Amino acid sequence: MLKTYKxxxxxxxxxxxxxxxxxxxxxxxGVKNGICVVYVPHTTAGVVVNESYDPAVMEDLMAKLSQxxxxxxxxxxxxxxxxxxxxxxxxxxxxxxxVEDGNLLLGRWGGVFFLEFDGPRDRRFHVKxxxx
Amino acid sequence: MLKTYKxxxxxxxxxxxxxxxxxxxxxxxGVKNGICVVYVPHTTAGVVVNESYDPAVMEDLMAKLSQxxxxxxxxxxxxxxxxxxxxxxxxxxxxxxxVEDGNLLLGRWGGVFFLEFDGPRDRRFHVKxxxx
Amino acid sequence: MLKTYKxxxxxxxxxxxxxxxxxxxxxxxGVKNGICVVYVPHTTAGVVVNESYDPAVMEDLMAKLSQxxxxxxxxxxxxxxxxxxxxxxxxxxxxxxxVEDGNLLLGRWGGVFFLEFDGPRDRRFHVKxxxx
Numbered sequence: 001m002l003k004t005y006k007x008x009x010x011x012x013x014x015x016x017x018x019x020x021x022x023x024x025x026x027x028x029x030g031v032k033n034g035i036c037v038v039y040v041p042h043t044t045a046g047v048v049v050n051e052s053y054d055p056a057v058m059e060d061l062m063a064k065l066s067q068x069x070x071x072x073x074x075x076x077x078x079x080x081x082x083x084x085x086x087x088x089x090x091x092x093x094x095x096x097x098x099v100e101d102g103n104l105l106l107g108r109w110g111g112v113f114f115l116e117f118d119g120p121r122d123r124r125f126h127v128k129x130x131x132x
Numbered sequence: 133m134l135k136t137y138k139x140x141x142x143x144x145x146x147x148x149x150x151x152x153x154x155x156x157x158x159x160x161x162g163v164k165n166g167i168c169v170v171y172v173p174h175t176t177a178g179v180v181v182n183e184s185y186d187p188a189v190m191e192d193l194m195a196k197l198s199q200x201x202x203x204x205x206x207x208x209x210x211x212x213x214x215x216x217x218x219x220x221x222x223x224x225x226x227x228x229x230x231v232e233d234g235n236l237l238l239g240r241w242g243g244v245f246f247l248e249f250d251g252p253r254d255r256r257f258h259v260k261x262x263x264x
Numbered sequence: 265m266l267k268t269y270k271x272x273x274x275x276x277x278x279x280x281x282x283x284x285x286x287x288x289x290x291x292x293x294g295v296k297n298g299i300c301v302v303y304v305p306h307t308t309a310g311v312v313v314n315e316s317y318d319p320a321v322m323e324d325l326m327a328k329l330s331q332x333x334x335x336x337x338x339x340x341x342x343x344x345x346x347x348x349x350x351x352x353x354x355x356x357x358x359x360x361x362x363v364e365d366g367n368l369l370l371g372r373w374g375g376v377f378f379l380e381f382d383g384p385r386d387r388r389f390h391v392k393x394x395x396x
Contacts, residue, residue, distance in 0.1 A: 002165070002230065002232055033266070034264070034394065035301055035392060035394060037167055037228050037230060039228070039229070039230050039237065041237055041238065041239030041242060042239055043181070043182045043183040043189070043239065043241050043242055048353040048356075049307070049357055049358075050307045050349055050352060050353050051307040051349055054341055054343075056339070056340035056341040056342070056346070057307070057341045057346065057349045059340050059341075060339045060340055060341050060346040060349065060350060061349065061350050061353055063340075064333055064350050068200060068332060069196055075188070075192045076188035076191050076192055076195075077186055077188040077189045077191075077192050078188070079186075082188075082189065082192040085182055085183055085189045085192065085193065086192060086193050086196050088182060089180040089182050089193055089223055090222060090223065090354060091353055091354065091356075092180075092223075092224060092356060093181055094181075094227065094228045094229070095358065096228055096301050096303070096358045096360055097303065097358070098266065098301060098303050098390055098392045100266055105303060105305055105390060106305065107305030107306055107307065109307050110305065110307055126230050126237060128167060128230045129264075130166065130167060130262060130264035130394060130396075131264055132262075132264065132298070132393075132394035132395055132396065134297070134362065134364055166396070169299055169360050169362060171360070171361065171362050171369065173369055173370065173371030173374065174371055175313070175314045175315040175321070175371065175373050175374055200332060201328055207320070207324045208320035208323050208324055208327075209318055209320040209321045209323075209324050210320070211318075214320075214321065214324040217314055217315055217321045217324065217325065218324060218325050218328050220314060221312040221314050221325055221355055222354060222355065224312075224355075224356060225313055226313075226359065226360045226361070228360055258362050258369060260299060260362045261396075262298065262299060262394060262396035263396055264394075264396065
């Protein structure tokens with residue numbers, strides 16, 4: 001089963017937690033055991049699984065990525081978002097999570113985050129559940 | 133279904149677009165809904181999904197990776213390609229893409245790229261399609 | 265089929281090869297063709313496929329990550345492991361590997377590594393095999 005969700009980001013760089021949407025997709029699918037693929041069909045955004053308890057974790061991740069791959073000059077791609085494309089490929093645009101007994105095996109602190117690197121924009125992400 | 137493709141890279145560091153091969157593998161599989169895993173069985177190469185319209189995007193990615201992880205001295209692995217192994221683990225050696233109605237859900241600008249970090253070499257990549 | 269393994273890491277930053285555990289999980293599953301997802305349910309650890317022949321490759325990877333994302337001050341997350349969370353999202357917390365004729369398609373030099381970024385700790389990882 002495939003579910004597509006829309007979100008609107010508010011800043012150029014922003015981590016948006018989407019754990020509840022992904023959990024809902026798993027529940028609605030009725031699949032008890034399998035894998036769940038969260039997929040971002042944009043080339044200037046990404047998705048990760050990381051700590052959801054302290055929002056500072058995602059702030060630190062986004063700040064470090066912006067330090068390693070600064071926006072601005074020095075790129076050949078001239079749309080002003082070369083850094084966004086690079087960050088997307090460093091974190092990746094998909095996350096695979098195991099589904100067991102109808103639950104995501106995220107671990108105690110794990111959440112799923114949509115990572116905006118070139119907002120604010122209207123964005124989408126897909127959740128696909130494969131039984132097996 | 134599993135398909136294996138061969139490519140020959142021309143430079144030490146090179147992004148080779150393989151979107152058409154991946155699309156062909158999906159079409160030949162006859163699978164309408166599922167996921168497609170593109171897998172690179174080399175430890176000094178990788179695979180990403182990113183913008184295919186402007187080749188400068190991939191040039192910027194490769195240049196930034198070479199800046200963050202320079203080739204050369206200062207590594208313990210003595211074959212001269214420690215940087216290539218590190219870049220491979222930063223971008224990853226597999227990409228999972230959703231298949232819906234027989235099409236890859238790549239997004240408008242998305243393409244699939246084999247990333248060579250220790251060429252020129254003869255290389256392979258696998259495309260596996262799982263129905264579900 | 266899902267298998268869960270326990271490991272105990274010995275240092276703060278350590279790469280632990282888990283290739284034999286992953287191969288065993290594939291063998292015990294009886295699955296001949298499909299994909300294998302190795303999943304780390306921790307937000308300060310990761311998993312990669314990279315060279316297993318020379319241990320220096322993993323030492324170089326861990327050293328470079330620690331250089332790019334140093335431990336210590338300057339983060340908002342105050343538990344002293346902000347760097348560990350960031351490294352986890354750079355390498356990723358899952359690896360998807362193709363299974364063909366009952367074997368992992370790892371390539372000649374490939375191994376699977378659990379990457380500890382905030383040890384020493386008791387850790388777990390999951391191996392899920394999907395037939396298809």
